[in-house]
Amino acid sequence: MEKNFFVKSHGLGNEYIVLDDENIDFSLTSESIKTICDVHFGIGSDGVLLKVHSEKADFGLRIFNPDGSEAEKSGNGLRIFCKYLFDLGFTDKREFTVETKGGVVRARVEEVINGKARLITVDIGKATFKTEDIPVSIEKDECIGEKIVVDDREFEINCVSVGNPHCVIIVDKLDDEIVKKYGRLIENHRIFPNRTNVQFVKPVSRDQVEIRIWERGAGYTLASGTSSSAVAAVMVKRGITDRDVNVVMPGGILRISVDEEWNIRMTGEVQEICRGVLSDEIIEQFLSY
């Protein structure tokens, strides 16, 4: 594999660039990540995935948002990483484990087309509603159906972690302008010491919801695996949907299953966009930071 080789893939329009820590001539810093993710000064992406060594699992993964922050989990990121491992021959197994900052997850390649993984299932982890684990700084054990005031509006929020923090808001009507205006404010609200991902969800039936997403460190994205998982957990917790839910997003549909112990399974497609090599010029720029 050539030095500074990368693969860019997307999961339902939520794209990531994958790099191998053993094969890059520069350090991934906040500055180099921001540049790589910039559509004008870099490649353009919703984040960077870095393959790293793991003592606990078959593979290790670090996940970075476009603002340079590191995330504990990424559902689309994990499916894209599993495709990278399978397609590039790092494994010939269909099922393997990946260590993330938010814990070890198990993945399974469900469908292969022309030797390339296309449909992948990830057991993303167990949802927790405990405010101390999410974290949410309020004087209650859980933050379900609580009210917060953001700028000129009051929102009823439902907070959950699937390894990373989420704030789920149930609405009758989805409005991108509201998502973009209030998503950023809620992401950075003082009750979230680590900030939070934000989802607005419109229930459709007992097995389908529609969501819009404002991601921590990334902003408005077309799809999010951990957001879909967080929304499904809240829907089940509040008795609004059954345990198997289709989560419809602008980029596509993820199938989420929530078991009785709040373990969450996600199944969805992934697609490779391109492969390439970061140029010497941009590597020199990274080294000059």
Ligand SMILES: N[C@H](CCC[C@H](N)C(=O)O)C(=O)O
């Ligand atoms: N922005 C998220 C990480 C990426 C999540 C999303 N892209 C997914 O597919 O789960 C965070 O800081 O927790």
